[in-house]
Amino acid sequence: MDDIHISHDGAGKANIEYGHTSEKNMRFILHDSLGFEPGTAENWKIVEKFLRKRSAASSQLPERVHAIWLCIESPRSGSRLQETSDDKLLQLAEELNIPAIAVFTKYDMLVNEHYQEALKSKVPESEIDRISEENAEISFNSRIKDFRSSTPVPCVKVSIDDDYPEAERLKTLRELVDITRQRLLGVEGDLYVLWATAQQVSAHQKIQRSISEGCKKYWMDLGRSTVFQGHNLIDCVQRIHNDILVVWNFTDPLKLLSGDIFLAKMVQLVEPLLSEYETPNGPDDRLSQYSDLMSLATAVGTSFAQILGAAGIGIVAFKYLYGKYQRIPLTARYLGAYIVDLTLVLHQLFINTLAMEPPRPLSEELISGAVATHKDMDAKMVHNRIHAMTSGNLPLHFETKIADLIREFLKIDTE
Secondary structure, three states, rough: OOOOOOOOOOOOOOOOOOOOEEEEEEEEEOOOOOOOOOOOOOHHHHHHHHHHHHOOOOOOOHHHOOOEEEEEEEEOOOOOOOOOHHHHHHHHHOOOOOOOOEEEEEEHHHHHHHHHHHHHOOOHHHHHHHEEEEEEHHHHHHHOOHHHOOOOOEEEOEEEEEEEOOOHHHHHHHHHHHHHHHHHHHHOOOHHHHHHOOOOOHHHHHHHHHHHHHHHOOOOOOOOOOOOOEEEHHHHHHHHHHHHHHOOOOOOOOOOOHHHHHHHHHHOOHHHOOOOOOOOOOOOOOOOOHHHHHHHHHHOOHHHHHHHHHHHOOOHHHHOOOOOOOOHHHHHHHHHHHHHHHHHHHHHHHHHOOOOOOOOOOOOOHOOOOOOHHHHHHHHHHHHHHHHHHHOOOOOOHHHHHHHHHHHHHOOOOO
């Protein structure tokens, strides 16, 4: 958000009515207010009016202020911590039921203060970074002790300075993401849905949001449900595919993830689970020649079918995918494996892009790499586990089995 003016010595320039967005994440909208330095009573009136107008009592969910980040510079030697206007803002947030978080900025400067002290104390060079971080943490907790005791608002320290170690920067941002999420969840469930879709730091939130929404919709009773009755199976796959993609909010200017090539890669990844399918004309009616498969793809008439044919998907799988949805264990097996495979691939892609400089645009190479990593490391185990679940009678609440399998592979505790 390069258009936000940051002031280091006094009140900056801001128009709270203007919603700042970024090409890196269009779903996240930030309203920046002027500071509350002494002599700026008019600024407070503007902020109060805006918040009352955008509160739950006055606005629909998309137009509301969903959370308040009260930004306070991390306290260092000789700096002041809290203004009376900060107390007023937190009281107003409580009155309007708007979740608030105290965000202590420029934490790197506090760490640097202790780094300089460690240098003067002749701390061994190999220990300076660790000791500086530890002493800064102790100092920070000590200096905000009174603030914490005066308000139930959670406190988070952050740094976005490029000179601060990347691992530490990301750690502070993940904490801010997690705390904000907890505050939203405590007010209204729908706010968590919006937040998890918009934020781009915590992969686990993406997973939990994907599972939560999926279990409410098309994951329910896979292989038993009638919701897809009358549709070709490939249409069911595409619907599930698109619903999961929305949650992850990748920077994808070329729309690669929503394109046919990625869908074809995922469909082909799960193809081995269709080896037991017998076509209506019997198990021997299996064309093997590329030209026969392409003829079938052409007859189906969609560009995606032709992409699948060109990718070399087997004729048995092709016929099954373009046949009608069937309420049988094989359908649950294929769709369940597709959900797990896609979620794990997107998680791998998210982790791979997190280390990149924003805006982290996706590329064919990144996507292919994530698919290949999953195929080499986890796909066979996933498929074996799901095959075992769907041999014989389908288990009740199969969607919860799928969700648990995702959490197991990603080592996420059940919430």
